[in-house]
Amino acid sequence: MSDREPPRRRVPGPSRPARPGAGQRPGARQARTPRPAPRSRSASRPRPPGPAAPKAIRLGSPRPRLRLIGLVLALVLSVFVVRLLQVQAVKADTYAAKAGQSLYVGQVLDAERGRITDRNGVALATSEDAYDITADPTMFAPDQLEIADGPEQAAALLAPILGQDQDRLAGKLRPDNKALRYVKLASRQTPQVWQQIKDLKSALAKKAETDTSSVNVLAGVLSVPTSKRVYPNNELAAGILGWVNAEGKGGGGIELQLDKRLAGEDGKIRYAQSGGRLVPTVDSSETPAVPGSDVELTIDRDIQWAAQNAISEQVEKSKADRGYVIVQDTRTGEVLAMANAPGFDPNDLSEADPAALGNAALQDAFEPGSTAKVLSMAAVLEEGAATPRTHVVVPNRLHRGDRLFKDDVDHPTWYLTLNGVLAKSSNIGTILATGQLGKTQAAANKVLYDYLRAFGLGSHTGLGFPGETKGILAPPDAWSTSQQYTIPFGQGVSVNAMQAASVYSTIANGGVRVEPALVRGTKEPDGSFTPAPKPERTRVVSQKTAKTLARMLESVVDDEEGTGTKARIPGYRVAGKTGTANRVDPATGKYHGYTSSFAGFAPADQPRVTVSCVIQNATEGSYFGGQICGPVYKQVMEFALKTLQVPPTGAEPAYLPVTFKR
Numbered sequence: 001m002s003d004r005e006p007p008r009r010r011v012p013g014p015s016r017p018a019r020p021g022a023g024q025r026p027g028a029r030q031a032r033t034p035r036p037a038p039r040s041r042s043a044s045r046p047r048p049p050g051p052a053a054p055k056a057i058r059l060g061s062p063r064p065r066l067r068l069i070g071l072v073l074a075l076v077l078s079v080f081v082v083r084l085l086q087v088q089a090v091k092a093d094t095y096a097a098k099a100g101q102s103l104y105v106g107q108v109l110d111a112e113r114g115r116i117t118d119r120n121g122v123a124l125a126t127s128e129d130a131y132d133i134t135a136d137p138t139m140f141a142p143d144q145l146e147i148a149d150g151p152e153q154a155a156a157l158l159a160p161i162l163g164q165d166q167d168r169l170a171g172k173l174r175p176d177n178k179a180l181r182y183v184k185l186a187s188r189q190t191p192q193v194w195q196q197i198k199d200l201k202s203a204l205a206k207k208a209e210t211d212t213s214s215v216n217v218l219a220g221v222l223s224v225p226t227s228k229r230v231y232p233n234n235e236l237a238a239g240i241l242g243w244v245n246a247e248g249k250g251g252g253g254i255e256l257q258l259d260k261r262l263a264g265e266d267g268k269i270r271y272a273q274s275g276g277r278l279v280p281t282v283d284s285s286e287t288p289a290v291p292g293s294d295v296e297l298t299i300d301r302d303i304q305w306a307a308q309n310a311i312s313e314q315v316e317k318s319k320a321d322r323g324y325v326i327v328q329d330t331r332t333g334e335v336l337a338m339a340n341a342p343g344f345d346p347n348d349l350s351e352a353d354p355a356a357l358g359n360a361a362l363q364d365a366f367e368p369g370s371t372a373k374v375l376s377m378a379a380v381l382e383e384g385a386a387t388p389r390t391h392v393v394v395p396n397r398l399h400r401g402d403r404l405f406k407d408d409v410d411h412p413t414w415y416l417t418l419n420g421v422l423a424k425s426s427n428i429g430t431i432l433a434t435g436q437l438g439k440t441q442a443a444a445n446k447v448l449y450d451y452l453r454a455f456g457l458g459s460h461t462g463l464g465f466p467g468e469t470k471g472i473l474a475p476p477d478a479w480s481t482s483q484q485y486t487i488p489f490g491q492g493v494s495v496n497a498m499q500a501a502s503v504y505s506t507i508a509n510g511g512v513r514v515e516p517a518l519v520r521g522t523k524e525p526d527g528s529f530t531p532a533p534k535p536e537r538t539r540v541v542s543q544k545t546a547k548t549l550a551r552m553l554e555s556v557v558d559d560e561e562g563t564g565t566k567a568r569i570p571g572y573r574v575a576g577k578t579g580t581a582n583r584v585d586p587a588t589g590k591y592h593g594y595t596s597s598f599a600g601f602a603p604a605d606q607p608r609v610t611v612s613c614v615i616q617n618a619t620e621g622s623y624f625g626g627q628i629c630g631p632v633y634k635q636v637m638e639f640a641l642k643t644l645q646v647p648p649t650g651a652e653p654a655y656l657p658v659t660f661k662r
Contacts, residue, residue: 109266109288110289113127114294129191161193188227229243240299324364344356370578389660425579497612504600557574573603578630597612
């Protein structure tokens with residue numbers, strides 16, 4: 001090998017451009033060599049072979065779309081601005097008034113009134129669902145309905161449904177107080193009435209949706225649920241029950257006397273409303289109503305019906321002004337019936353005779369006549385002034401004081417026992433007997449007065465009934481000359497029918513007066529029963545005197561010479577007394593016509609029931625108490641004895657003489 005280095009290999013490099021002038025003529029123009037385009041880094045590397053790359057999508061310019069969105073937003077904002085100006089500037093008052101209709105309103109929630117039942121739980125007065133028809137007067141304003149006569153149009157539609165005067169309704173819908181939000185158009189309407197109004201409202205609303213010229217003029221008419229008092233037996237016991245007025249308050253009778261207990265406590269509700277409708281999403285506050293208590297009376301509905309039927313028939317037959325019947329339990333003082341004729345239907349007072357409203361059996365004061373003679377006999381027997389067999393010579397006329405007295409019939413001199421004086425109802429014999437009560441007439445008057453008071457005359461009965469009269473009984477030192485002799489036989493003194501019945505119940509109860517009762521107790525909403533307070537009991541005469549009087553009263557019915565034979569009841573011993581008294585006409589204050597009566601109890605040997613019948617001013621047929629009240633007494637007493645399942649009398653009565661031989 002040679003010492004010389006090996007020859008180097010030439011690597012080809014990039015061609016260099018030729019220098020100017022090299023190989024060319026001087027002054028000649030050179031051709032330009034184009035420069036290669038710049039490359040990216042990636043472009044310096046060759047790509048592997050493969051499919052061709054997709055063509056790139058080029059996005060359009062966003063500027064047109066942005067311009068469109070901006071235009072739309074500008075239009076929307078313009079609408080809001082215009083609306084805002086309209087609400088706050090152009091029609092601010094109108095929209096403020098409409099907004100005011102979404103305010104809170106309050107209403108009273110009526111408590112459910114308690115029932116009144118008879119002693120067996122049979123309903124005599126109850127309540128049914130009803131509606132108070134109300135309105136929001138602001139919804140009838142011209143700016144709300146956009147008509148000027150909205151109240152008049154609404155009134156024209158409502159008047160025939162509610163049965164009210166159209167002008168009166170329109171006046172309520174257009175009150176002087178423009179801010180008034182609540183008026184009551186009608187109270188306690190039936191569900192049918194409210195449904196009729198609702199149907200009419202719906203029809204008007206539907207028409208207003210399709211006809212822009214129509215207006216729903218009843219949109220502001222609303223309702224409040226309440227209840228309506230109903231008396232399922234119509235006239236039965238109406239004098240006792242009374243009625244409820246348009247405001248839901250007791251207007252008479254037990255409804256008035258026990259109104260607080262029956263009414264309960266009303267509740268309250270406060271809620272948001274819009275256009276007369278409740279807004280359910282807004283909170284409301286409510287105080288629930290507390291229902292009233294039920295009241296249970298001592299009345300037996302069946303006996304009440306029998307008494308009312310009997311007295312109504314006799315009053316009609318006798319063409320009398322009125323009449324009343326009382327049935328009482330002699331042992332407890334409970335009133336089993338208290339019937340008046342004519343009566344009234346508390347369901348519809350518009351048809352009632354004003355003179356028939358109330359309870360005449362407690363509110364009428366009348367002179368009892370001969371039924372009061374039993375009081376005189378009680379005083380005579382208790383004071384030992386005479387016995388049933390004491391002889392009493394009764395002339396045809398008797399001169400006392402400034403008057404000449406007589407009996408109801410002319411007669412020769414009667415030779416009667418004291419029992420006979422009562423059986424034949426002799427005025428003269430009674431005057432003679434009571435004259436033995438004191439050494440002087442003044443002393444005798446004082447003794448008799450004390451007994452009359454003890455039997456309950458001149459005092460309220462204890463029932464606490466609205467409008468009850470306590471009758472008239474003057475103190476003895478105020479008795480006129482004639483009263484000293486007429487009061488012993490029942491004239492110059494006045495009572496109510498309950499007082500008259502209580503006298504006979506006292507005798508039947510062995511001489512102990514039991515205060516009459518009409519209410520047995522009350523049942524609270526929770527079902528608990530509270531009995532009425534026990535009645536006051538007062539001994540008036542001894543048991544011996546009471547039994548003697550009972551036997552003497554049997555003679556009035558059983559003896560052929562007695563005046564009460566029409567009151568006989570087969571199988572039962574009956575004690576009773578007739579009465580026929582001159583009647584004071586309440587219109588003139590003078591005597592006119594007669595008060596006819598019969599009072600007694602049965603069975604006479606084991607008394608259970610007292611019945612008292614009174615008829616005022618009979619103008620057709622007989623007016624004697626034994627003739628027109630005796631049959632009523634018999635009819636009612638028979639029914640009561642059967643209803644109470646009182647067995648017939650077993651023992652025969654002991655005979656007491658009516659007359660004596662000289």
